[in-house]
Amino acid sequence: MIIKKSFRTIALAITMAVVCSCLGFSSIAVANTISTKLEKKGNGNWFVTFVSEKPIKKLAFKSSPDNSRSKRWAPTSNGYQFEFVDEVESLVREDGSAFTEATFHLTPTYTALPKEYAPFTPFSDGSYLLHTGRFFACADSCQPSLNKWYLTIVTPESDNIILHGRIYQGSIGWTAFDEGSKVYIGHGEPIQSDHFVSVIDELLPEKLLHQMSTQLPELMDFFADKMGALGYRPALFASFSSTDDGRHGHQGGTLPGQIFMHWYGKKSVVEAIDVDELFWLFSHEVAHLYQREGADVIDTADSWLHEGAADYFAGLAFESILSKGYLSQKIK
Missing domain, CATH: 2.60.40 (Immunoglobulin-like)
Incomplete structure (x- = not known):
């Protein structure tokens, strides 16, 4: 009787596992949180x-x-x-x-x-x-x-x-x-404009703030015309931090519905502002927003596709808005 009961128990367990598998359930415990x-x-x-x-x-x-x-x-x-x-x-x-x-x-x-x-x-x-x-x-x-x-x-x-x-x-x-x-x-509160909901660092220089206030809306209009309006206002974060080791530079990025740009070190906002390079940075990051799900690349080996496209779109925006032949220089 013990042997028969054991076999019945095993058979029942196997049957339940098959049924759960067919119904899309798992017999494995729920993943740890x-x-x-x-x-x-x-x-x-x-x-x-x-x-x-x-x-x-x-x-x-x-x-x-x-x-x-x-x-x-x-x-x-x-x-x-x-x-x-x-x-x-x-x-x-x-x-x-x-x-x-x-x-x-x-x-x-x-x-x-x-x-x-x-x-x-x-x-x-x-x-x-x-x-x-x-x-x-x-x-x-x-x-x-x-x-x-x-x-x-x-x-x-x-x-x-x-x-x-x-x-x-x-x-x-x-x-x-x-x-x-x-x-x-x-302590900041977002500023809501027609194009962005933004928090912008008060220590960014006037020259940079002027570029952001004029060129970013132009870019939003350019890409909306070519690729369709987003249907929402993305968040824009622009920040600055000092350094104590002489390092300086800037980086930008995007996540769904967000653009963020950061300048670090005094030279990055006083001596090293290149108007053309900054416009290219703005264009590249705004282009990512309009790629929509096309920017959702999981494998970094495939990132050349959406990054390369954002660079090319930046070049097209440059030709349309500033008309300096910058795209040709970049390609060369």
Whole structure:
């Protein structure tokens, strides 16, 4: 009887597994959930805490362009270490034991990452633009199909949190998707124009502000005419931060519905402004908005397609608006 019962139990288990498979269910337990909380204290210190529903041996990060977390994230308790294996940065316990929570003190200064957006982009008044994608993490490993992330941001009540064009105070929790987005934390309020909802650093020079106020709307109109109106007003963030080591430069980028530009070092906004190069930067980033889902490239090996197209579109805009033969020079 025991043998027959065992066989019946096994048969029932196999039958249930087949039925679940046919109905699209899985007999495997639901994937573990990692929740992320980013917190800015009243003294300006930043912390990030990862909480796992179940004990894990490894916390893997979705984005790992390098191993810089080990240099810029300080654990608030002993026994943790970072690993960088096969281009994936992970967190483990030094003794190999399981854990459910880990907190780190962050370095909220600007740092350039290879093929990735900086986690913190400071403004001159102490505000920040935060890239949520830098804080996406998974239990053990991040699967390519995973695109949902649970985040909370907590700040002093005096700060504004600007997410997806809306202003919040104190805290906000939401589910992020895909590559994440930029979130503004600071005292500024967005300026709403016909073309953008924007937060622009007050220390950017008049020459640069004039270019932004005149050329960016022209570019929006140009691309809307060629590729169709967006149907919404994208967010524009323009920031500046000083440096103490002589570094200077500028970088720009886009995420769905957002353009962000950052200048760092005094020379980047005083001595190094090239009118033509800045127009090219503006054109390239605005072009990404109008590519719509065409810019959603997952494999970096294929990024030449939408990046190359954005450069070519920038050249077309240059020829139409400034008519300087700049595209021909670029192609050569």
